[in-house]
Amino acid sequence: MKTATEADLPAIAEIYAHYVERSVATFELVAPDETEWKQRFAAVTGAGLPFLVARDADAVVGYAYCSPWKTRPAYRHTVEDSIYLAPAAAGRGIGGLLLDELLARCAAAGIREVIAVIADPGPANASPFLHRRRGFAEAGRLTGVGFKHGRRLDTLLMQRSLTVPD
Template sequence: MPAVNSSRAIMTDAVLLRDASEADLSAIRDIYNHAVEHTTAIWNDTLVDLDNRREWMKARKARGFPVIVAELSGKVAGYASYGDWRAFDGYRHTVEHSVYVDKDCRGTGIGERLMRELIVRAAAGNIHVMIAGIEAENTASIRLHEKLGFRIAGRFSEVGTKFGRWLDLTCMELRLPAADPASSGNPL
């Protein structure tokens, strides 16, 4: 996938969407850890530290994948990224994305703005399909994805566990304007 212009910054209704920097890692860690501790958005029980988030962002950027933050009144209110969906070359035009919003900023439209920006970047980066893996009871996220053109591709029953219960996974997909299937898809 070709690298996408990383200097892109968009201001909408006092929310600045921009590429994440080292200075944002503490907020990204805090948003992630809150989701780990309190939600089924991340099927992980382990909290992360700054080194983990630093390596995560470094790996994303090394592959030409965006890490975007939404800044509201000088504070990181959410972040979004995408990465490889599967490790095999044949999947090089397909990504799985993640969007997380600070607990105090949920329901404000920040998640939708981050998603819309990810879609723009994916299309510009020769991505053909975006995949969303959503806990099946997260109807707000499913509705948002449907609003943005995603369709339900399937549901896996009891494939994960968190908080002492089995979780179902709803998989959604968005096909973007045709990518070149003959391209390497590798920005490096």
């Protein structure tokens, strides 16, 4: 797992566009363009938060980052994680490696709480399993909060506390 750079953003955008257009893993309806990805990248890295890529040979096959959970100052030690894999990379353990590194870097950055917001947490979705295996616990469920591809969708909230010094 490596720290992402701006040069990785086209590959990241391509991976994410797949999920925007063909799945309910994200509630975005239009894939972000290059300018938007540069802004997101700058916001994450500018906040001192991790933005990672996984590579297979020279190709980016997945990425993960954390963004602030809320903008109010009292939430400054809480983040939301995002992990996406190229479809061909699924089932190879890459998501777990990305999440492990993301959690380690969050702890090093002084983050105390990591939230996963998982859309459509049905049996075909590997994300709840991935997060449970890394110590996340179910924190709640929001029913029918999303609507995409003609479906009402739930989200599962999962949370992990990190041990960091005061």
